[in-house]
Amino acid sequence: MKPIISSHLDAPPPMASSSSSSSSAAAAASSSCSAGGGGGNPKPKPEKPPYNHPYHRLLPRWHHHHHHVPSLSKLSIWSFFALALFLALFLLSPKPHAPSSSSSSSSAAREERRRSLRAAAAAGAWERSVRASAAPRRGAPGGLSVLVTGAAGFVGCHAAAALRRRGDGVVGLDSFNDYYDPSLKRARAALLWRAGVFVVEGDINDAPLLRKVFDAAPFSHVLHLAAQAGVRHALKNPSSYVASNVNGLVSLLEACRSADPQPAVVWASSSSVYGLNTRTPFSESDRTDRPASLYAATKKAGEEIAHVYNHIYGLSITGLRFFTVYGPWGRPDMAYFSFTRDILRGKPITVFEGPGHATVARDFTYIDDIVRGCLAAVDTAGKSTGSRGKKRGPAPLRVYNLGNTAPVPVAELVTILERLLKAKAIRKVVKMPRNGDVQFTHANISLAERELGYRPTTNLHTGLKKFVRWYLDYYGKKSGRHGGAGSISAS
Numbered sequence: 001m002k003p004i005i006s007s008h009l010d011a012p013p014p015m016a017s018s019s020s021s022s023s024s025a026a027a028a029a030s031s032s033c034s035a036g037g038g039g040g041n042p043k044p045k046p047e048k049p050p051y052n053h054p055y056h057r058l059l060p061r062w063h064h065h066h067h068h069v070p071s072l073s074k075l076s077i078w079s080f081f082a083l084a085l086f087l088a089l090f091l092l093s094p095k096p097h098a099p100s101s102s103s104s105s106s107s108a109a110r111e112e113r114r115r116s117l118r119a120a121a122a123a124g125a126w127e128r129s130v131r132a133s134a135a136p137r138r139g140a141p142g143g144l145s146v147l148v149t150g151a152a153g154f155v156g157c158h159a160a161a162a163l164r165r166r167g168d169g170v171v172g173l174d175s176f177n178d179y180y181d182p183s184l185k186r187a188r189a190a191l192l193w194r195a196g197v198f199v200v201e202g203d204i205n206d207a208p209l210l211r212k213v214f215d216a217a218p219f220s221h222v223l224h225l226a227a228q229a230g231v232r233h234a235l236k237n238p239s240s241y242v243a244s245n246v247n248g249l250v251s252l253l254e255a256c257r258s259a260d261p262q263p264a265v266v267w268a269s270s271s272s273v274y275g276l277n278t279r280t281p282f283s284e285s286d287r288t289d290r291p292a293s294l295y296a297a298t299k300k301a302g303e304e305i306a307h308v309y310n311h312i313y314g315l316s317i318t319g320l321r322f323f324t325v326y327g328p329w330g331r332p333d334m335a336y337f338s339f340t341r342d343i344l345r346g347k348p349i350t351v352f353e354g355p356g357h358a359t360v361a362r363d364f365t366y367i368d369d370i371v372r373g374c375l376a377a378v379d380t381a382g383k384s385t386g387s388r389g390k391k392r393g394p395a396p397l398r399v400y401n402l403g404n405t406a407p408v409p410v411a412e413l414v415t416i417l418e419r420l421l422k423a424k425a426i427r428k429v430v431k432m433p434r435n436g437d438v439q440f441t442h443a444n445i446s447l448a449e450r451e452l453g454y455r456p457t458t459n460l461h462t463g464l465k466k467f468v469r470w471y472l473d474y475y476g477k478k479s480g481r482h483g484g485a486g487s488i489s490a491s
């Protein structure tokens, strides 16, 4: 290797060879010019170059034709100073990209400054809004400060409003995704806005946003209700369940464990974790290792993840297994909602039945009962013990069923809706497809009764009556084409 390097270094660089050829060309030009200029004139006395400088070889021609120029030496001195001055000015002059170098760039700089001032003012206003919304009402002793994720969702909007009504500080967070009609979510958020709840639009997977929210206000609790819901939709978009219910949960718990103070977390698990469990009613100590849908599997994964964050970081975490929640401002993808819409429109509905015409039933639970359960869970959640991401001692880890303890067959749900809507359903009874559904759910709520004081009070008929009244009010009686507007009324 060494000889190659040394021979390369010894060789003349390409620049050097090209400049030597150009200087010989200049010399050639100079000699041809001298030969032509000589003609028949007497041979001029050879002139001694005044300075030993290469460009003096070019000067004689110029000198011959400009005899009025004072002298070559004076010219060279002046050209030297002129060149030096020019170089100095060039080097000291501001660079073209400097903001003050031109009027257009200085106005761009002013605009940029204005923009960043506006952004800072907006950020300040945003933080003030979060802080103000998170502050408990004055005169509400022991008021909490709760971040509600999924606040523009069905349960989230009701729970956030209920917390606010009793004087707690509440900030909402919602991505307003289009799993179902986002305008319904906007309408719920507008209700919250009027109730004094600021809803931040953003994703639970956006870690910097979560940090900003937790930096802006010290939350005592997080009610985490943001999720990808729906059992059957998991067949169509499986990754959305992992993104929201697994990644999103981890992202949120990361923010919680790093927050100072660490909030206590209450979050929505699901009755679906019981999966193929056959012991009824379902109690918290029953098996949950046989989920029947990806939705159920991600909720079950959430319960295991909760264990990890409780164990490592001392987060107080309560999981609530909701049983088929229904009511006003509900989710359009759920059966009671879509049945109502289709009955009003005179469209057929599919009613599932089990093998051998077995009944499919759900422990339908009214939204107000669920909200009372959520608030009781918030109120009884012990404190997280961690600080700055480090566990300082054991913290509570709880899970509760929140159901109605009175399962109703889906066929009976349809009959109640028919009575309330005063319209006949066009039923298509089909065998329950193998797409994640389970045949039966029934909650044992004795643990929630004992520890949360949870006691559901609304039966399916009463709850659906309230739902139908809301539905007709929200969508208008004209929402159904079947039977005409006049034949439809809430009882």
Ligand SMILES: O=C(O)[C@H]1O[C@H](OP(=O)(O)OP(=O)(O)OC[C@H]2O[C@@H](n3ccc(=O)[nH]c3=O)[C@H](O)[C@@H]2O)[C@H](O)[C@@H](O)[C@H]1O
Residues within 6 Å of the ligand: 229, 230, 231, 269, 270, 271, 272, 322, 323, 324, 325, 333, 334, 335, 336, 350, 351, 352, 353, 360, 361, 362, 410, 432, 437
């Ligand atoms: O407790 C839960 O953890 C879950 O509850 C809810 O799931 P489900 O109990 O399946 O509710 P939902 O779809 O309203 O079907 C109700 C009944 O109608 C039957 N059903 C459904 C559709 C249909 O076309 N026909 C039919 O008979 C169907 O077989 C079922 O028996 C939430 O959506 C879910 O997000 C989760 O929170």
